[in-house]
Amino acid sequence: MRITNVHHLPLAIVEAVKNDPYPHGQTGDISATSLIAPPQLVALRRQHEADLEEDAADRIWSLLGQSIHTILERAEPSAITERRLFAHCAGWRISGQADRIVPLDLEYETIHIEDYKTTSVWSVIDGVKPEWADQLHVLQWLAAENGYDVRGLSIVALLRDWSRNKAKDGGNYPQAPVITLTVRPRPLGALHDWITSRVERHQMARACLTGGIPPQPCTPEERWERPAVFAVKTPGRKTAVKLYEDRDLAQAHADDLKGGYVEHRPGEPIRCLHYCPVAAFCPQRQAELAAALDLAA
Ligand code: SF4
Structure with missing residues (x-):
């Protein structure tokens, strides 16, 4: 993975990003973070590691997050910090890696x-994100x-x-x-089954790529x-009056409004579009883009 500096950030920041203390090569066959990620993505990232680029500016929050570990070392000494x-x-x-293990007995x-x-704030407003819970459950199993x-x-x-406002x-x-x-x-039994099924999916994805076969596609959730959605709109109003998943319900609502009409908003794979580092190498995503181009032609 190459780190670029498109926004000309100060060199000290870029060097700090490059010198990430993550223990590459010492995380066993798979880390907790990769285990909960889509197997196709993880296998492609491993295959194309040398071709991938990330801009230093996109790593700033992760860089600041690492400073938490220094802060935690100042906390009460009975807890164990950063234990892999x-x-x-x-x-x-x-x-x-568990950020902090707090003992409940001597x-x-x-x-x-x-x-x-x-x-x-936006990330926590609806409670715990599923991937955060998954990561904690992998740590629970490891512990x-x-x-x-x-x-x-x-x-x-x-x-x-x-x-504050x-x-x-x-x-x-x-x-x-x-x-x-x-x-x-x-419960430990269910946890063990879940971990086993995740490991097997990753093993399959890795084996597929080694054998030159595309891995199982990512799921809509992944x-x-x-x-x-079908957006009910009226002339002169920028935002939708209401969004529907069902076209007929949307049309019925639009028919009740003066000048009301329905706008179809196609679904979007947000991770593929904005967050997946291997989208350029992904057979699933590239096939989808090629099909969209064919349709447009
Ligand atoms: S581009 Fe989308 S489908 Fe392909 S690996 Fe990434 S998340 Fe999965």
């Missing part, structure tokens, strides 16, 4: 795991495999765009720039697919 845990599943060595047998995120009894899991979110309006806006969200630990 390892365990085996389906023949692979899995690893994951022997460190029962614990609570905290994961720290530097994020936006259990290492002999810990995990009694609690939480996300501690530091909200980089928190506004917006907080005064109340509602579900966080009342402080740091909030804690709890995640319930999963692509963060926004469904197609």
Whole structure:
């Protein structure tokens, strides 16, 4: 992965981004973060690692997030910070780093795991994101495999765009720039089955690419697919009156409005469009783009 500097950021920042302390090559066969990511994406990223580029500006929040670890070391000393845990599943060595392990007894047998995120208010307004819960559950499994009894899991979110003024309006806006969200630990049997199925999907994706076969496509959920909608609109109004998934319902509503009409908004795979580092190499995405070009021709 090459780091570019399109926006001419100060050299110190760019060098800090380049010198990411992530322990590449020491994370076993797969890390917790990759395990919960789409298998096709992870396999393609591995295959095209040398061809990928990322701009330093896109790594700024992640860079700031790393400073949390220095801050945590100042906290009460009984907790364990930045502990990388390892365990085996389906023949692979899995690893994951717990930001903070808080002991609940003197022997460190029962614990609570905290994961720290530097994020936006928008990201926490609806509670815990599914991928954050998944990451904590991988850590729960790793901790259990290492002999810990995990009694609690939480996300501690530091909200980089928190506004005191917006907080005064109340509602579900966080009342402080740091909030804690709890995640319930999963029963160990179900957790083990889930980890095994994820490992097997990644093994399959990696084997497909090695054998020159396209891996299983990403699911709509993995692509963060926004469904197609039918927008009810009226002349002179920029925003939709209401969005519907059903065309007939939208048309019935539009017929009740003066000059009302329906606009079809096609679905969009948000991850493929804006966030996937391997979109240029992805057979699924490239086939989709080629089909769209054919239609337009
Ligand atoms: S471009 Fe989309 S479909 Fe392809 S790997 Fe990325 S997320 Fe999956």
